[in-house]
């Protein structure tokens with residue numbers, strides 16, 4: 250076994266930015282709540298339409314399960330920056346899309362600061 254660290258190498262990236270959005274839907278009176286019961290679906294529909302309309306393939310969009318902060322939803326996280334957002338309207342989605350996903354400028358007013 251060698252003590253020399255492995256050489257760093259550049260990994261090819263599939264996307265310029267990759268969004269994971271929580272699609273979990275629990276019943277409205279569930280004690281944990283859910284992004285779905287907090288109105289996520291129309292937001293993710295809008296996001297999906299924006300990604301599709303773009304057609305360039307530079308923005309990845311993945312439906313995720315519960316990300317563990319259910320009462321703070323609807324939640325989405327953008328990589329590579331690791332920024333968590335809590336959008337509440339389709340206009341918020343458009344702003345995140347245009348400003349952050351396409352332009353690289355974080356939308357501070359919609360950022361969700363979470364701690365474990």
Ligand code: FES
Pocket residue numbers: 271272273274282283284285314315316317318319320322324
């Ligand atoms: S249901 Fe969305 S984070 Fe748990």
